[in-house]
Amino acid sequence: MDMKWKIWIVLLLFAVVSLTGCGDGTQEKSTTTVSDFFESGSIGNISKIADTEWELSLADDNNDSALPASWRSWWYIRMDNLVQDAPTKITLKNSGWPYYYLPVYSFDQKEWLRFAESEVNQNANNELIITKQFNHGTVWLARFYPYTFTDLENYLKTIQGNSFVVISIPGNSGEGRPLYLIKITDPNVPVSGKKRIILHARTHPAETSPSFLIEGLIARLLSGTGEAADLLSGYEFYIFPMQNVDGVITGNYRSTPKTENLEMSWTFDASNPLNLTGTVSQEVSVIHDCAIKLMSDGGPPVSMALNLHASNSEPDIRPFFYPHFGPVSLGYSPEQVSLWEKQLSFISNVAAHHGVDMIEPVPADGGGSFATKTYPESWWWANYQDRVLAMTLEMTYGRAGYSPRWIVPDDMRDMGTSLVLAIRDYYSGSPKPAKTTLKPMGSIENRILKYPHLYPPKAADEMKE
């Protein structure tokens, strides 16, 4: 390159630097910023009033404004160059849910802390207002404890190589990422005498609670105790820890980057319900294929299929299940009553381990509309009726039974422990009888709910749609 061109390039660079103000020194550098350009990050409109005052709107999944408001819940941001000697006020607008909650924050994306109730207010428009002085230059804030795809891969490294664990990749997501399957059992014990359990989580990407639950469940299975040895020799656990991996990375609440709600995508063929019809998302077909294989490979069939979610709700709503059908007195068929009784027996066993006061009461009537929908449980029922206990567990984000404190990841891991012990007792031959420990739904006991008309949390869009 000759000298004339070099001079022109230098002059051009100088002009660009001058125009953008990059050379203006420290004043602009210290301007506070908000961003979501990282894994699981999400925010909609960002309105800066001042360095210490922000109005943020929640984003629609994939910025698709045609989606229902109830699909707006998740947000996760990074703030840089914070003013450290004065409080920062952040107003969160446009949530699709009315409930008060305490977000979480972190200075390193590893240790996450809850805001105090005194730092978070809710105005008449159900907007959340955080006021806090951060003594750090950078902070991450989120709706709830994040659990990213990277977190999952880091976790998998900690159990990989354990002789009771096989991690495989039976398929890929729509964007080509691995859909992990964790199989846990004692490989030296013949499969013929084992029970098969299948679990999946993160169908709705922002529902991070079940990821912590799964860590707790696996920790109990790998704890090296005699109890764990019994579980490993008696069961095969098949766990899909992150179904909607692309949605997790994108920072969506409910859907894939193509705005598919995978929960509704088990579109079985009425004439042969084993098959799914239409264009089936890879994230669904991978689990579907695995289920069919486990039901037909000559080993023991799957007898329990748990679908793990988390529900927006009032702060004091505890985890709950969605059992299907109801008692014979309500006119259900023998097979429907049989499934209902199995579900209630299992829930009673969970309550026995986790605390009778730590999960919501079951409804008096679970209803049968799920059977005409396209949920995973609909597919299981259409094909295997009461032979497979297929049910959704909804974790919750708030105080969740731990009042006055708010739930933390170790509480969710404890729920995983309760779940695995409940599975053992349910199959033990002397399970806790159904219904003995559970109060009828509708008794709100001593909890003061701000939105009693929204209780119990069973609106269709709350659940699946």
Ligand SMILES: [Zn+2]
């Ligand atoms: Zn969900």
